Amino acid sequence: MCFALAVANRAVLAVYRPILDRLGLTHPQYLVMLALWERSPLTSKEVGQLLQLDSPTLSPLLKRLEALGLITRARSAADERQLVLELTDAGRALRAEAESVPGQVVDALGVGLDELQDLHAALVRVNAAALKAGAIRN
Incomplete structure (x- = not known):
């Protein structure tokens, strides 16, 4: 399982890379x-x-998205410890272009949507179990 997950992660990110390059985003920025x-x-x-x-x-990702003009970062008026993130007009407009990303990825993977939905459900359960076991922090 470990090997398959690691290889699948790299493979899927490789599929995303050229698609997201056209949007000017890295995969973490896209998320x-x-x-x-x-x-x-x-x-x-x-x-x-x-x-x-x-x-x-997260901080460098947010700074880069702000530099790209896609988001704003501002201290909360209610609690200055909180950094509030909002989309700019350009960030909202990019959504229309990005709506084709999931379909392009599914097409490139050549795996049925039902299989991908089953995989998603299984991965959500694995992540929840890892969170519960303390392997990752929320």
């Missing part, structure tokens, strides 16, 4: 954008929890 397209604004802490990324990993 942040997905979270914000689903629900903006979010705090950096919320994004970190959703993606299971720690602050030292």
Whole structure:
């Protein structure tokens, strides 16, 4: 299982790379954008929890997305310890271009949608078990 997961991770990321290159995003940046397209604004802490990324990993991603003009980062008026992330007009507009990404990835993988949905469900269970066992922090 370990070998298959590691190889599948690299293979799937390799499929995403050229697709996301056209959007000007890396895969981790794309994941942040997905979270914000689903629900903006979010705090950096919320994004970190959703993606299971720690602050030292997430901060450079957010700075780069801000430099690209896709998000803004601002201290919360209610709690200055919180960094609030919001989409810019350019960030919202990029969503329309990004809507074709999942279909392109599915096509490139050549695996049936039913199989991918089953795999997704299994991976969600594996991640939940690892979280419960303390292997990853939320």
